[in-house]
Amino acid sequence: MKLKRKYITGFLLVLGFFVVVAISGCASTTDIADRSGAELWGNNCASCHNIRPPQTLTDAQWEVAGIHMRTRANLTGVETNKIIEFLKTAN
Numbered sequence: 029m030k031l032k033r034k035y036i037t038g039f040l041l042v043l044g045f046f047v048v049v050a051i052s053g054c055a056s057t058t059d060i061a062d063r064s065g066a067e068l069w070g071n072n073c074a075s076c077h078n079i080r081p082p083q084t085l086t087d088a089q090w091e092v093a094g095i096h097m098r099t100r101a102n103l104t105g106v107e108t109n110k111i112i113e114f115l116k117t118a119n
């Protein structure tokens with residue numbers, strides 16, 4: 029009987045761990061979805077070189093540079109599009 033109780037406690041601990049992982053996993057996904065293009069740009073585009081101000085390129089040039097930098101910065105399509113949209117409204 030005592031042994032069984034130990035197993036149940038262990039099981040609940042493992043279950044609790046997965047619940048915590050699942051909740052924090054979902055929280056971070058919503059986080060990214062909520063971030064604006066400007067925020068994503070500030071967070072991702074200044075880690076390798078100085079931030080390139082929006083005015084440095086035209087809309088068409090941002091499209092190309094954005095796709096080019098998507099692979100460098102390891103961004104998702106949604107993130108890249110948000111950044112490009114922001115840069116095109118601010119140039």
Ligand code: HEC
Nearest residue numbers: 072073074075076077080092093094096097098100101111
């Ligand atoms: C992992 C490092 C890295 C990150 C992150 C990064 N860049 Fe770059 N970027 C480079 C390098 C290196 C170059 C020089 C050109 C090349 O060899 O690709 C460059 C060049 C550029 C250029 C010059 C034009 C071009 O296409 O080559 C622009 C504009 C630019 N980056 C914008 C951005 C933007 C906007 C972001 C965020 C989405 C970003 N970069 C994120 C490394 C990075």
